[in-house]
Amino acid sequence: MINSLRARLLITLLGLLAAAALVMGLSTYRSVLAETETLFDYQLRQMALALRDQGEIAANQARALADEQLDFVVQIWTVDGRSIYASRAHTNLPARALLGLAEINVNGQAWRTFSVATPERIIQVAQPVQIRQQLAAAAALRSVVPLLLLAPLMALLGWWLSALTLRPLQQVAAGVRERDAQSLAPLPSEGLPDEVAPLVTALNALLQRLGQSLDQQRSFVADAAHELRSPLTALKLQAQLLARATDPATREEAMAALTAGIERAARLVEQLLALARAEPGALAVAPQPLDLSELVREAVADCVPLARQRGSELQLFAERPVTVLGDRAALTALVRNLADNALRYAPPGARVELRVEQVEGRPRLQVDDSGPGIPPAERAHVFDRFYRRNLSDEGGSGLGLAIVRQVAERHGAAITLGDSVLGGLQVSLLFPEA
Incomplete structure (x- = not known):
């Protein structure tokens, strides 16, 4: 179990930061994937509509469409289903056209297609779904990378903020640590945060109670010493009178006075002990x-x-x-x-x-x-x-x-x-x- 308040705060901040980054990253990733898919579908549609309005494919355009680096494949059929054009040879080209956007699986390979029909022919533009997904994932990852780079900076910022937030508490602890046993002056409470101020107020109240208790104890000890001085002096004098007594009557009188003095001193000591046990700071007994x-x-x-x-x-x-x-x-x-x-x-x-x-x-x-x-x-x-x-x-x-x-x-x-x-x-x- 972690006892450091700063470590707990930092771990909590980092946990919240990681959770927020994860949620934002996943949300951004899925959003970019969806937007990229929409963009690719738009490209398919625009190419198909452009070829439909163009009528024939020129030789230089046909060479460009036949480029192996081009992901798109263009196929044209007559209205009775005869293939009259394919931009490049491919073993797994879609053999049929579904008007509009569609996804066709040919021999285990998925194609995303857009087909448009004219009175004389059918034009289809197709793109492998795998390539679309790779391009979309790459674009989504590029959008998430700034979050990954920002996370360490946010962690450092969280560490600095936690240190700054806990500085008043550390200052209070340092102020208490630097005091000696005789220093009971109140701790400064100006400018403290609302969360630390009650602690300092409680400490100051405790210091005040301790000061009052120490004052009472010092006063008690001083008064007790003063009160004990008189009966002890009287006992000393009575003992001297007893020692100097020559006849039995005087000795008996001195002995009686000494006995009474001892009883008064014993009662005083008993009451002092009873008062000490009754003090607020004494060890309390369960009622x-x-x-x-x-x-x-x-x-x-x-x-x-x-x-x-x-x-x-x-x-x-x-x-x-x-x-x-x-x-x-x-x-x-x-x-x-x-x-x-x-x-x-x-x-x-x-x-x-x-x-x-x-x-x-x-x-x-x-x-x-x-x-x-x-x-x-x-x-x-x-x-x-x-x-x-x-x-x-x-x-x-x-x-x-x-x-x-x-x-x-x-x-x-x-x-x-x-x-x-x-x-x-x-x-x-x-x-x-x-």
Whole structure:
């Protein structure tokens, strides 16, 4: 199979050219044959009519008609059938005359004849069909020869035109090939043919998406490094305090602080990994039908220890199975972050409710809490990575809602923030119909 677009185009052009030349050649050949036959018949007729009007054949005309190089044979009969003249001796001359144009076969040799009658005699002019065909074929071939000579020139012209036509595509390929890995500037699209312009437009859109993805990754790495620096520094200080502790009470207090710091750092790393897995460029898992009620039930079970620790009430309303298409691990991380955020940012003893239901055939997950809520002016920013309303809160990393948004976008879910009937924040996710 030929992979070269230029070769395919050239072969196609040459094939069309060959087919057109063949059709034109055959048409011209047959047309010239027919015209030559008509011309030869006209010559026969004119010679016969000339001899009819002439009356007698002069001696010098008889010698000319008897020339062996002359293809025509003239015969004259009386009205009663006696032969009175033949332009030259021939073993297979037609022995009879059919008035007008006719084709007579004599001993295997075909003759084309034209006969005309007068009151006293019958004049016939005959010509061998084989000679007529040879002359007609030669004339037809001469008319086809220019096409045969023109075919190579047309092939060269087709090769040049194919190269000229594909030059914009080669220029685009050269422009892409000459770039390094860091060059994401758009390719020039001015003056490109309509067939190449969509390709360049798509490439430029891809380069733009790659640039945005790289910017997001660089920003993510920079923010992650910045966020990790503080807890790691705190762990180092707490380890030094533990090493300098002299009495058991101080050592126990330092150990508790170190343990809490390790837990916060571990949670931050876990959330960073969850956010990286939820990024648009991460490896996607094929969606599968899941029971959202069961999935939420399992995810909420992981948050029960935190709820008990804070003395908060955690309730789940998921009475019936609700099917959703998605990635189990990603959706579990989404639910866990929503419940964890609601518990951490609400005061101790608060109430958190999770509700799974079907709304007009679409699965919906709703989380309500009795915490302080989020002012409407700040709701657009809480989905940003590392955004925290209060740096002195429960040590949050500002990644929970960012993870929720990424997972929701991957699953085509619409996420909205509002005021809860419990007095705090309400987070609602409406998934596509499974």
